[in-house]
Every structure is written in structure tokens, then in C-alpha cells.
Amino acid sequence: MEPDPQLVQHCLQGDGLAWEKLVRLHTRRIYNICYRFTGHRHEAEDLTQEAFLRIYGGLSKFQPEQGALTTWMTSVTRNLLIDHHRRTKRDRITDSMEDAPQVETKRAPGRLPDQIALDSELSDQVQRALAKVSPELREAVILRDLQGFEYSEIQKVLGVPEGTVKSRINRGRIELAKRLEEMGLRPA
Amino acid sequence: MEPTRHNWSCEETEAQLTEYLDGTLAASTRAQVEAHVASCARCASMIANVGALVRSLAQLEPVAEPPNLASAILEATLGPRRGKSDWRAWFGWLRPLSQPRFAYGAVSVMVTVSVISQALGIQWRAPAVADLHPANVAHVANREAHQVYARGVKLVSDLRLVYEIQTRLQPASETRQTTETPAETPAEAIPSGHTGPQHLINLIDHNFPALHQASLKFHPRQRRSFE
Numbered sequence: 001m002e003p004d005p006q007l008v009q010h011c012l013q014g015d016g017l018a019w020e021k022l023v024r025l026h027t028r029r030i031y032n033i034c035y036r037f038t039g040h041r042h043e044a045e046d047l048t049q050e051a052f053l054r055i056y057g058g059l060s061k062f063q064p065e066q067g068a069l070t071t072w073m074t075s076v077t078r079n080l081l082i083d084h085h086r087r088t089k090r091d092r093i094t095d096s097m098e099d100a101p102q103v104e105t106k107r108a109p110g111r112l113p114d115q116i117a118l119d120s121e122l123s124d125q126v127q128r129a130l131a132k133v134s135p136e137l138r139e140a141v142i143l144r145d146l147q148g149f150e151y152s153e154i155q156k157v158l159g160v161p162e163g164t165v166k167s168r169i170n171r172g173r174i175e176l177a178k179r180l181e182e183m184g185l186r187p188a
Numbered sequence: 189m190e191p192t193r194h195n196w197s198c199e200e201t202e203a204q205l206t207e208y209l210d211g212t213l214a215a216s217t218r219a220q221v222e223a224h225v226a227s228c229a230r231c232a233s234m235i236a237n238v239g240a241l242v243r244s245l246a247q248l249e250p251v252a253e254p255p256n257l258a259s260a261i262l263e264a265t266l267g268p269r270r271g272k273s274d275w276r277a278w279f280g281w282l283r284p285l286s287q288p289r290f291a292y293g294a295v296s297v298m299v300t301v302s303v304i305s306q307a308l309g310i311q312w313r314a315p316a317v318a319d320l321h322p323a324n325v326a327h328v329a330n331r332e333a334h335q336v337y338a339r340g341v342k343l344v345s346d347l348r349l350v351y352e353i354q355t356r357l358q359p360a361s362e363t364r365q366t367t368e369t370p371a372e373t374p375a376e377a378i379p380s381g382h383t384g385p386q387h388l389i390n391l392i393d394h395n396f397p398a399l400h401q402a403s404l405k406f407h408p409r410q411r412r413s414f415e
Contacts (some may be wrong), residue, residue: 027261031253032253048253052261119247119248123248123249126248146248169206181237
């Protein structure tokens, strides 16, 4: 696979195919961050588009020596989400799951339908519980437990010390576990 | 429940939770956490719940993005697609045709066309423009239709003839069987020439005039003669 800095360089030189590759590589990840944060499919779709517009416009600001492209793109997305959150003044997103998207099943084609249904149900319940967690704890849990970021990467994305990152993840997890328990769900 | 040992509070335990679950705590701190958990049901439950939650979240599959999202982003950033992928847009409508149901449909249409063209007398090996002339097509179709009708009529009349023969031969056969006495041995009951092909030949010979009349009834053809 082409290294990120090289891919970005090609994008900056006007290589449309390089940009297309980058978009297709990161769309799902950025969409998932937006969806898990907002809890709304359509909002997440619009925000993902807006995030890529920002990324496209700010590619020249990406500095490989300061971190991976994924971290920088996540940082841009996170700033957008904060702006969106402030704009909408929504501390608690609705727990309506009418437009919950399907959990992706392609990565595990051997799974039984029952397991897929359980995963989908768990995904919905996690989303409902996340909606009740404060935004700053929510984003920490999303980045760590759903996106699999390292603490150092989260530190760069959030712009806070590592101790604060761990503290937010800690509190976010405890809060989320409590919310799930209130909903009658205890992860096995 | 309040902590009872090592002056280690629930808050302190909570603060160490992430590193405890990551397994990155120093041995002494870990021992203190475990000592507290052993005596605090609330913290024990919390660690179990959060541990299970972290494992569940790690296994959760990402949600699927809307199918056209990447294309919409590319269009918003690069404008309408051009260049290498242009031909994909032009032939994009052909993509659904690669599905099996369309292949089955295509085969079905080909077979139908083949049957119809054969019925219309179109020679694919040596195609001629004249074959497609409406008058020729109508003529061939008319001829084929008549032939099919004639074959059908002949088949029906043949079947009726066979039925007629069977019904005429049946009573004679049954009569013969009923007149035979039960006391006769099987060997005596089936005398030579009374069963099998020879018996049928004898019956047909015997009933030939009647069968001939029946045949004429179903096939009232003109008598062939050399005259």
C-alpha cells in the first residue's frame, strides 16, 4: 500500500485517483466516528462529506512528522463535530434509533444469522447508551474502544494530556456500562 | 461499600481502571487494586462490567456507510467524475446485467427466438434478406401452422384408431377367457396360438373387415390405384 505522505503528495499535485483512493480508504472510518457521536445516520452522512471537504481543503496543512494521516483526519473530523455540537447546542442526542444503519457484516461472512442479529442489537443499544454520555467522554470512548486508537493518538486528536485522555476514557467507560445496565443489558 | 484495606478508595480504584484492564499497572498498584476489589463488591462489579463492555466494543463491527457516500464526496471535491473512471459511469448501467437472473433471462430469450425463427424458416447458417420479407415470413408461418395442425389431427385420429382396435379386440379376448373352465390346468388354459403375438394376429385376421371399415372411417383417403 502506498504510504500516506506519498498519497497526500499525489493528491496535492492534483492526482484525482490518489484522492479517490484516500476517500475510499477512510470513508467508513470517518462515517463511523460521526455516526457514533451524533447517533443520526443523515447527520453523520452530511458531516462525513463536510469533513472530507475540510480535509481536501486542508491537505497542505498535514505534517507527517507530527502524526499519521489517520490521526490528522480524525482531528479534523473531531473539530467539525465540536463545531456541529456547539451549533446545534445538543448536549444529549435523542435516543431514537429509527434510522440506525445496519451493522456491517461483510468482514465476518462465516457468522451465523443469530450472531449478526445480536451484534446489530448490541450496536443499537451501545448507540443509545452513548447518547446519554457527555460529549467529551463519548468521544474518548469512541476513539479508544470503537476506533482502536492508541492513547498517544487520542492525545493528539483531543489536544489534552495523556492523563486526561485516560481519565476521560475511564469515566466514559464506567458511565457507558452504567447506562447499558440501566437499559437491562450487561455485556457478556 | 467503603474500602476496608490499604486505605485504597473506590475513586482511586476507578482512576486506575483503564491501566488495570490494559494490564499496564505496576505490580504494587495492581496488588492494591485487587485487594480493594476483593473486599468491595461495588468495585468488583464495576470492573467486571467495564471489562465486559470493553471486550464487546472491541468486537463490534463498524456500521455500513450509505452506498453512494464516497461517490458524493468525490463529486463534491473533484466535481463531476472525468478521465479514467468516465467509462465506468457510461457503462455503469450494465453492471446489474451481470447478475445470474439476467443470464437466465437472456438464455430463455435466445431459446425462444431460436424456436420462433426455426418456425418461420429463417436459416441462420445462410441468412438471406428475402427470409425477412413479410410476405415470405407470413407464407412460411402459414405453412408451418398448417403442418402443425395436420400433424395434430393425424395424431388424434391415429389415437382414436388404436382405441377403436383395442375396444374391438378386447371383447373377443374377454369372451374367450370367460368361456374357459376353471378346472383346466394352466397348460390347457393357454393353448398354443391362443395368446401372445400369434393370438393377436389371428384376432386381427378374423376382424380385418371390421377394422378396415374403422380405418376408412378415420382416414377417409381416396383409394390409391394405378388406374
